[in-house]
Amino acid sequence: MGCGVIRYALLYRVILKTFGLRLRPIGTVGLIGLQHAVNASTMGLDRVLYPDLARVPLDRPVFILGNPRSGTTFLHRTLTDSRQVCAFELWEMLFPAISARKLMGSVVDRLAPLSPARFHRSEAHETGLRDVETDDAMALFHFVDGPFLWSYFWAWQDQWGSERSRRYFDPAMMPAKDRDAMLDYLEACWRRNIRLKGIPRIAVKSSSLTMHIGSLLERYPDCKLLYCVRDPLEVIPSGMSLVTGVLEQSYDMSRTTRPEDRARFLENLYQASCHLFRAFYDEWKSGRIPEKNLHIVPYPTLMRDLDGAMESVFDFLEVEPSAEFLEGIRQQAAKQRTRVSKHRYSLAEFGLDEARVRRDLSFIYDSFPV
Numbered sequence: 001m002g003c004g005v006i007r008y009a010l011l012y013r014v015i016l017k018t019f020g021l022r023l024r025p026i027g028t029v030g031l032i033g034l035q036h037a038v039n040a041s042t043m044g045l046d047r048v049l050y051p052d053l054a055r056v057p058l059d060r061p062v063f064i065l066g067n068p069r070s071g072t073t074f075l076h077r078t079l080t081d082s083r084q085v086c087a088f089e090l091w092e093m094l095f096p097a098i099s100a101r102k103l104m105g106s107v108v109d110r111l112a113p114l115s116p117a118r119f120h121r122s123e124a125h126e127t128g129l130r131d132v133e134t135d136d137a138m139a140l141f142h143f144v145d146g147p148f149l150w151s152y153f154w155a156w157q158d159q160w161g162s163e164r165s166r167r168y169f170d171p172a173m174m175p176a177k178d179r180d181a182m183l184d185y186l187e188a189c190w191r192r193n194i195r196l197k198g199i200p201r202i203a204v205k206s207s208s209l210t211m212h213i214g215s216l217l218e219r220y221p222d223c224k225l226l227y228c229v230r231d232p233l234e235v236i237p238s239g240m241s242l243v244t245g246v247l248e249q250s251y252d253m254s255r256t257t258r259p260e261d262r263a264r265f266l267e268n269l270y271q272a273s274c275h276l277f278r279a280f281y282d283e284w285k286s287g288r289i290p291e292k293n294l295h296i297v298p299y300p301t302l303m304r305d306l307d308g309a310m311e312s313v314f315d316f317l318e319v320e321p322s323a324e325f326l327e328g329i330r331q332q333a334a335k336q337r338t339r340v341s342k343h344r345y346s347l348a349e350f351g352l353d354e355a356r357v358r359r360d361l362s363f364i365y366d367s368f369p370v
Contacts, residue, residue: 008029032141042095045099046098052195056192058194063216068242075297085203096192132205138189146168152247228299232365236357307330
């Protein structure tokens with residue numbers, strides 16, 4: 001992975017070809033360079049100030065997997081609220097070192113005008129610097145590479161099935177050194193979070209790690225995998241709307257891009273979404289995931305029976321939340337049953353139709369209560 005001048009140049013060429021002349025990406029590169037310099041120095045300082053970091057145990061780490069918009073964020077934040085597991089707020093992913101967080105914690109809100117979350121529409125995905133977020137973002141900030149970057153930028157000029165897309169979405173095509181570098185970095189950050197927050201277990205939310213279940217089980221044989229699954233007819237347009245909404249806010253996508261580029265981009269997003277569904281399904285059906293490691297969380301259950309769903313999740317995770325937290329869950333459950341999302345989207349908006357989605361993802365409809 002790594003961050004190189006050549007990669008930045010190639011990425012900027014894609015942005016120029018897709019959206020026209022833009023100066024903001026150049027400024028972003030400068031900010032990334034500054035952020036990387038701060039992180040390199042403070043991560044090194046951590047090793048001096050906290051020499052026991054490498055020995056901080058990763059006890060039964062919790063991995064929340066699934067396609068974006070499958071309920072993963074809701075489940076992640078709910079688990080974090082229980083204080084039984086710890087997770088990263090967005091600003092902590094930008095500066096994961098303990099020393100950096102202690103130095104910067106009091107001034108974080110002043111960074112809001114530069115936050116990568118400022119382009120998210122709140123009705124689609126409420127987030128900010130102090131919100132718990134996906135660990136995929138932490139990998140993106142460090143490596144400036146990976147499936148997230150492909151989905152927002154490379155996919156405009158790439159073609160699904162290309163060498164580049166396979167390197168990001170097919171674990172067999174990802175160089176082992178890149179995979180190990182990614183997991184080594186994330187693990188170093190997870191240990192810091194446990195050390196700083198004093199909560200002995202970590203909860204990781206990651207769509208991209210859905211494609212690396214084998215590596216997770218190899219590294220963490222006692223890990224707990226929570227797989228969130230939702231009707232593809234809801235997940236796919238919702239996820240595509242989230243991505244295009246960010247690009248509309250930041251690059252005026254509908255006005256600045258060519259129809260043929262938009263069509264290719266949307267097809268690539270659709271194929272990537274289908275691939276994520278298939279990646280978990282194939283691993284699950286193969287029998288390679290031990291039953292003790294996996295708990296499936298259907299989205300309808302989270303919405304209609306939150307207290308029952310969370311009781312099942314906590315039993316699986318082998319934790320006992322407080323009575324106060326459980327009472328809050330019961331109150332939230334009543335609200336969930338009548339919740340109506342403000343996020344509106346349609347299949348036709350993205351060049352899709354119900355018959356195609358049901359045909360391409362029939363294995364999901366045949367296997368899960370979505």
